[in-house]
Amino acid sequence: MNTHFLKKTTLAISLAATLGLTGCQINQSTTTPAVSAAQVQQNFADYSTQFIERLWQENPEWSLWVGYGKYDHILTIPNAASREKSLASTQAELARLATFDVEQLNQNQKTDYYLIKNMLDKNIWQHTKFKSWQWDPSNYNVAGAFAKIINSRLEAEDSKLQKVLMRMENVPAYYQAAQANIDTPTLEFTQLAISQNQGAFSVFSDDLLARAQKSGLSDSDKALFVERFNTSKQAVQGYIDFLTELEKELVANNSARSFRIGEALYEEKFAFDIQSGYTAKQMYQKALDDKARVTQEMVQITTQLWPKYFADQAMPSDTNQAIAKLINHLAVKHVSADQFVPEIKRQIPVLEKFVREKDLITLDADKPLVVRETPDYMRGFAGASISAPGPYDSKENTYYNVTPLDGMGAEQAESYLKEYNHWILQILNIHEAIPGHYAQLVYANQSPSLIKSILGNGAMIEGWAVYTERMMLEEGYGNFEPEMWLMYYKWNLRVICNTILDYSIQVLNMSKEQGLDLLMNGAFQERAEAEGKWRRATLSQVQLTSYFSGYREIYDFRETQKQKLGNDFSLKAFHEAFLSFGSSPVKYIKPLMDK
Structure with a gap:
């Protein structure tokens, strides 16, 4: 995502940092040869329903993001007690899952089984081995969940404010626990x-306080709202002050932990997050191979276009230099800084029209996409992202978050706009919006399996968005203009180099200088984009590989299906069938579509 990059997630596809499950028991027969497959499958269906309810009981923040609603008033305190409870209940859930003979489940249920098990195993690994709850202070921020409640279009005002009032009670304890965790x-x-966290004050604002005073809350609740509102702001500021002093100590003493996690942890995280048939090292090698192939495609287009733009100049023998010169020449065609967000808003209907005219996929007119400026509490990680509703509140808006350029100086803004030039801005909107993230996440909410929608696979989500970029151009978006294809390959090199960069940084100790060289000279990116990507690579691990991993698996699968079905292949049917299984790993969707 470039989503996004949505810390993605942001989809806000944001998941609870501390995952736990209750230890309550369920009535279920153990799976022995005497139990019929039909009975086992019914038992698993019952188990899945109960599993989801237990999941939300122990993860109210996660349940809020998917729109479940029942536990929105609860703010979990991320202390040692909650972690111990999470680990114990996760072990209990694994024991329940182990009572099923996976071979007796149907193909659809097998996928759910593996998704649940991966999530549970990952939770234990996160708590006991990875331990980002100790070294990542950005795990702790209450603003997003409060904003989601406040911004709901479908819930009554007084109901929203009552939930906010109840959640605010634990904000001071939440940040006290956060400070105690950090090591x-x-x-x-x-x-x-x-x-x-400074952005949290855009949520705990005078406007929110005024809304509470104008609401139908009782006088006593209004007074309590003011009290808790003030203590919440104090708690946020206290955390900021704590971190500010900590930052000074880390710099003065050179005592910060390295952001590099090393090969062993990286391979383990890749296996949990990507759920690919490849290891991280194998995917890194595939990316190196694709980089060479795509660069050759760019050489051919540059050779074709050179006389058009540089008729009086010989094309340099250094092909990378020639590509860079042509891209730099074309990239000056872009909108002005103040028109960046408005231009994105203008392009969305154009993309919708093309998709409908080409009959590429059905778009749901009842699921609105709203382009908005990125909220303050989400800024600093990605310039563009999608915040999508969950399966329980699927009628809510999907937000396309775009960070305006008014905080940039003229030189930085020009570099940024050259990166997101006339052609690439369109590709960005395909990726983030239509028919990329926005469309895929609408379909995910319609999946008959809640497990597949809830336990979404980042590589499939990001891979779909990357796949649609090429698919749209293949279907004629941009009128097969070679300039568009050149810029597409430049953009695709970004996806490929994301994998190379992430692996090289985390495993091979790539320096910043080497990273910027890869992005600027190897992928023809502007310095502002390269600097931003380096920063992002220091604030995540593995996620940057999800784009390339998912894309390659989806595109290769589609080509296999085209060969297999011949004249019976329908692109629209492929898209809608593929998306019907929720945000499952591609390796699980393949057998489901074959069935």
């Missing part, structure tokens, strides 16, 4: 946490 953090995550 030798990275400098980069500390700085991100300061910036994003």
Whole structure:
């Protein structure tokens, strides 16, 4: 995502940092040969329903993001007690899952089984081995959940404010626990946490206080709202002050933890997050191979276009130099800084029209996409992202978050706009919006399996968005203009180099100088974009590989299906069938579509 990059997630596809499950028991027969497959499948269906309810009981923040609603008033305190409870209940859930003979489940249920098990195993690994709750202070920020409640279009005002009132009770304890958890953090995550928590004051604002005073809350609740509102703001400011002092110590003593996690942790995280048939090292090698192939495609287009733009100049023998010169010449065609957000708003209907005219996929007119300026509490991680509703509140708006350029100086803004030039801005909107993230996440909410929608696979989500970029151009978007294809390949190199960069930084100790060289000279990116990507790579691990991993698996699968079905292949049917299984790993969607 470039989503996004949505810390993605942001989809806000944001998930609870501390995952736990209750230890309540369920009535279920153990799976022995005497039990029929039909009975086992019914038992698993019952188990899945109960599992989801237990999941939300122990993860009210996560349930809020998917729109469940029942536990929105609860703010979990991320202390040692909650972690211990989470681990114990996760072990209990694994024991329940182990009572099923996976071979007796139907193909659809097998996928759910593997998704649940991956999530549970990952939770234990996160708590006991990865331990980002100790070294990533940006894990702790209450603003997003409060904003989601406040911004709901479908819930009554008084109901929203009552939930806010109840959640605010635990804000001071929440930040006290956060401070107690932090031990030798990275400098980069500390700085991100300061910036994003400062954005929380855009949520705890005078406007919110005024809304409460005008509401139908009782006089006593209004008074309590003011009290808790003030203590919440104090708690946020206290956390910012704590981190600011910590930042000074980390710099003065050079005592920060490295943001590099090393090969062993990286491979483990890749296996949990991507759920690919490849190891991280194998995917890194595939990316190196694709980089060479795409660069050759760019050489051919540059050779074709050179006489059009440089008729009086010989094309340099250094092909990378020639590509860079042509891209730099074309990139000056872009909107002005103040028109960046308005231009994105203008392009969305154009994309919708093309998709409908080409009959590429059905778009749901009842699921609105709203382009908005990125909220303050989400800034500092990605310039563009999608915040999508969950399966329980699927009628809510999907927000396309775009950070305006008014905070940039003229030189920085020009560099940024050259990166997101006339052609690439369109590709960005395909990726983030239509038919990329926005369309895929609408379909995910319609999946008959809640497990697949809830336990979304980042590589499939990001891979779909990257896949649609090429698919749209293949279907004629941009009228097969070679300039559009050149810029597409430049953009695709970004996806490929995301994988190379992330692996090289986290495993091979790539320096910033080497990273910027890869992005600027190897992928023809502007310095502002390269600097931003380096920063992002220091604030995440593995996620940057999800784009390329998912894209390659989806595109290769589609080509296999085209060969297999011949004249019976329908692109629209492929798209809608593929998306019907929720945000599942591609390796699980393949057998489901074959069935």
